[in-house]
Amino acid sequence: VQLQASGGGLVQTGGSLRLSCAASQFALDYYAIGWFRQAPGKEREGVSCISSSVTYYAEPVKGRFTISRDNRKRTVYLQMNSLKPEDTAVYYCATYSACPGSDSDSMFPAASWGRGTLVTVSS
Helix, strand or coil: CEEEEECCEEEECCCCEEEEEEEECCCHHHCEEEEEEECCCCCCEEEEEECCCCEEECHHHCCCEEEEEECCCCEEEEEECCCCHHHCEEEEEEEECCCCCCCCCCCCCCCEECCCEEEEEEC
């Protein structure tokens, strides 16, 4: 399983970015794919997850981020709008055993992930 995240960059507060997660050597159809982020000096934080039946967002990003997938392109996207300085982190896409229910306050541990992409939001 190989995943490659891209699309990070520097953006001002209130701006938008779209991250992409490209999968190689496997079809997305059978996997739950999600994003987690890690800021310097902070713990890893699950952000969002998508499976064939569930879409999940962590509370800090609800209403601002949208996750989607294109199985034909083997790509998962994370559209990030209304970005805040606290969104600054390295973002990783990963496979998961499942996505949690929408009322859950956390995601399951990531199973595998690739290199992340840095998102920097300036104030």
